[in-house]
Amino acid sequence: MQSPLDAAFDPEAFRILGRQVVDLLADRLSSSLRGEGKVRPATGPEAEYQHWKTLMESGTGAAFPFLEEFVARAIYLHHPRYVGHQVCPPAPTAALAGLVAELLNNGMAVYEMGPSATALERWIIEQTAHKIGFEKGAGFLTSGGTLAMLTALLGARARKLGSDSVRAGTEPRWAVITSEEAHYCAGRAVHVMGWGSDGLLRIPVDSRFRIRTDLLDQAHEDAVARGRTPVALVGSACTTSTGSYDDLHALADFCQRRGLWFHVDGAHGAAVAFCEELRPRIAGIERADSVILDFHKLLLTPALATAVLFRDPACSWAAFEQRAQYLWEASHRDEWFNVGRRSFECTKLSMSLKIAALWHAHGEELFAENLRRVHASAAVFATLIAQDPRFDLATDPQSNIVCFRLRTPDLSDARADSLHRSIRTEILEEGGFYLVQTELHARVWLRTALMNPFTKEADLRALLERVVQSATALQNKASA
Secondary structure, eight states: OOOHHHHHTOHHHHHHHHHHHHHHHHHHHHHHHTTOSOSSOOOOHHHHHHHHHHHHTTOOOOHHHHHHHHHHTSOOTTSTTBOOSSOOOOOHHHHHHHHHHHHHOOOOSSGGGOHHHHHHHHHHHHHHHHHHTOTTOEEEEESSHHHHHHHHHHHHHHHHHOTHHHHHOOOTTEEEEEETTSOTHHHHHHHHTTOOGGGEEEEOBOTTSOBOGGGHHHHHHHHHHTTOEEEEEEEEBSOTTTOOBOOHHHHHHHHHHHTOEEEEEOTTGGGGGGOTTTGGGGTTGGGOSEEEEEHHHHSOOOSOOEEEEESSGGGGGTTOOOOOTTTOSOOOTTOTTOGGGTSSOSSOOOHHHHHHHHHHHHOHHHHHHHHHHHHHHHHHHHHHHHTOTTEEESSOOSSSEEEEEEOOTTSOHHHHHHHHHHHHHHHHHHOSOBOEEEEETTEEEEEEEOOOTTOOHHHHHHHHHHHHHHHHHHHHHHHO
16 A cells, blocks of 8 residues: 555556546636636635635545535636636646646756756746847846836845945835836835835826826925935836826936836736737837836736846846855856846746746747737727716726726715625626726726636626626615
């Protein structure tokens, strides 16, 4: 009889289980793409915890039924009525590459632990930098936009305040400028750097939720008068709530005039660099000092996989100037292959394999086609909303994100906001759609990120009707 350790590493058992799991996922993929069943289960947090607690405490069991249960209770991003958060339905090739990476488990702090993944990462970074417009750009991959943002701003701090800022830290008298609609991770990065809430200068946005560039100079002067000196500016390409692109050329001009580091948060929208028709939306991004781009949003790669790009290759080393002699012998910056010296992560997943396998198997046209489809879906949805007198559209979409709400002239702002929250909750509990909500100008809006290239106009029409049905039922219940 095999010991538990021998059984866990049995190659034949792995082969059998692998075939079962792939068949399970292929069947799920097929049914999801056909729009069958629900997008998500209706179980609440406590009930879900109790379900898994009971299962985990019932004793050991076969692996396949356990995995089958997990799949049955998951959220299905490949379902065309998933229009929720900014996470893509990953392409199967990339998912299988992820399996390869996880079984081999080649960490990437130093070249000798992950030679192939390290070489592929350099190629991906060079190609992506070229797409952005960085002629000699450099950088690395990291686990998500939040880490990427922090790394880029630490690089900005080191470059603008000098190497002593890395050695001795900095006083909380510096600041970063961004818009009111910028992703919250900009604020987190400023907190981590020790500059506090006052270290993030939020600039109002215009009617299309883009940073008001006409307010930048006055905001800079006001900050200095209060004892806060801006070091960097974060532009959004695009914003999380509405998918609006800031005027990057205007922001670059301001940064050049004021001597600031220009960082572009392109976690979601910088992916349009892979589509010639959509690329004009990021005009000016090539003038940034640093850019971040998530492959797991619009480029069909499983989470997490984010590129941190620097226009000046030397700046990619600025965030972490330190020594770890047990890992690397020298600290020469031309040691591109020891990627742990430039990022937070030491034992890093070989995330480059997921991207590279997809790129190699399907080519860049796969990325471009996906971008075209989801942006076209957003345009169609916006037209449906604009032509329907029952709804308001927050703004014409620049990306694949669309925000809308019911017209409720007979309700106060507070009651209308409560109604929209309840609509979203009811739709999620039913499970037929997955959408989210956001606040714009202190009002609640329903928000959709059209991440699935297989979402059809019929799905979008059905969503609008479902919202109306829910609103009617809720209002009738309230008045009964």
